[in-house]
Amino acid sequence: xxxxxxxxxxxxxxxxxxxxxxxxxxxxxxVDTGAMFRCVTLDALNKKIDVSNKDGIAEILENIEIKxxxxxxxxxxxxNGLDVTDKIRTKDVDDKVAEFAAVGEIRExxxxxxxxxxxxxxxxxxGRDIGTTIFPNADVKLYIEVSEEERxxxxxxxxxEKGINMSYEEILANIKKRHKLETEREISPLRKAEDxxxxxxxxxxxxxxxxxIITIINDVKIGKNLKN
Ligand code: DC
Numbered sequence: 119x120x121x122x123x124x125x126x127x128x129x130x131x132x133x134x135x136x137x138x139x140x141x142x143x144x145x146x147x148x149v150d151t152g153a154m155f156r157c158v159t160l161d162a163l164n165k166k167i168d169v170s171n172k173d174g175i176a177e178i179l180e181n182i183e184i185k186x187x188x189x190x191x192x193x194x195x196x197x198n199g200l201d202v203t204d205k206i207r208t209k210d211v212d213d214k215v216a217e218f219a220a221v222g223e224i225r226e227x228x229x230x231x232x233x234x235x236x237x238x239x240x241x242x243x244x245g246r247d248i249g250t251t252i253f254p255n256a257d258v259k260l261y262i263e264v265s266e267e268e269r270x271x272x273x274x275x276x277x278x279e280k281g282i283n284m285s286y287e288e289i290l291a292n293i294k295k296r297h298k299l300e301t302e303r304e305i306s307p308l309r310k311a312e313d314x315x316x317x318x319x320x321x322x323x324x325x326x327x328x329x330x331i332i333t334i335i336n337d338v339k340i341g342k343n344l345k346n
Contacts, residue, residue: 120239121146121342122255123335124248127262128308129296130269132319132327136262137244138193139324140331144242148193149186149235151245151252152215154228156206157184157197159218163210169217179227216296220303246300249311258338259314260331266293268320 123146125137134150141148161167161182167174185196194203205211218224232252236243243252249259264272270290277284300308310316315334319327 120241121257121335121339122236122239122253123242123258123260124253124256124311124314125242125244125260125262126246126249126308126310126314127260128246128264128269128300130273130293131262131264132272132324133244133262135324136319136327136331137242139328140335141242143328143332144240144335147186147235147241149232149241149243150193150195151228151232151243151248153186153195153206154184154231155219155224156211156215157195157202158182158224158228159211159215160202160206161197162218163214169214169221172223175221175223179223182227184231216299220305222305225306246308247306249314250309251306254311257342258335259311260334261310261314261316262327263316263318263320265320266290266297269293 123140125133125140127133129152134152137150138148140146158178161178162169162175165174165178167178169175181198183196183198187194187196194201195206196202197206229252232243232245232248235241236253245252249256249261267290270286270293273289273293274284274286277289317327317330322330
């Protein structure tokens with residue numbers, strides 16, 4: 119069985135970019151579990167099923183199929199056979215996903231799917247509760263941290279590039295609000311697993327973060343006598 123690398127941390131900590139690159143370098147499968155919560159949310163929005171509609175949610179979960187596919191341009195996300203790579207990143211989904219991610223039945227179903235995807239190992243799975251709940255025995259557990267101010271600064275610059283007009287203060291306030299929601303929710307709140315290695319990338323370049331993570335993974339491989 120191959121290695122399981124769990125990467126957790128808050129939104130905007132640059133987890134996805136780092137996780138993707140690490141998976142590419144190791145030739146591992148990359149799973150973005152946030153995208154899976156986004157798929158459930160999109161499905162519910164499309165079907166006009168409210169977060170409090172238990173029967174409606176049960177029906178969604180019974181039939182849901184989420185797939186990831188890699189191509190030259192990156193990873194594509196398929197929901198029930200349809201390419202939703204862009205649709206899961208819209209503002210409607212952004213606004214609602216945290217509410218859906220707090221529903222126990224949804225978390226249970228996605229846990230099953232995530233554990234199934236990781237069964238063979240050689241996987242980098244990224245999210246909020248991978249090292250704590252999904253794969254508590256993962257070979258490598260990383261917790262990515264970035265100061266809230268730095269996250270706000272990065273988001274502000276990304277927004278400028280995209281032509282989105284939002285003040286730094288407003289972005290910082292959103293980040294703080296999200297932190298509270300994610301760390302204080304009842305089921306599977308975001309927290310660092312006790313045995314996770316914390317990586318604070320506030321003052322690191324992207325390359326430095328990658329180098330640090332690859333070194334950690336290689337050390338684990340050496341410890342396990344794995345060559346590649
Ligand atoms: O990483 P992201 O912003 O795409 O995640 C979308 C939402 O899903 C966000 O509200 C956090 C939640 N999430 C979660 O609760 N557990 C995970 N393992 C991954 C994401």
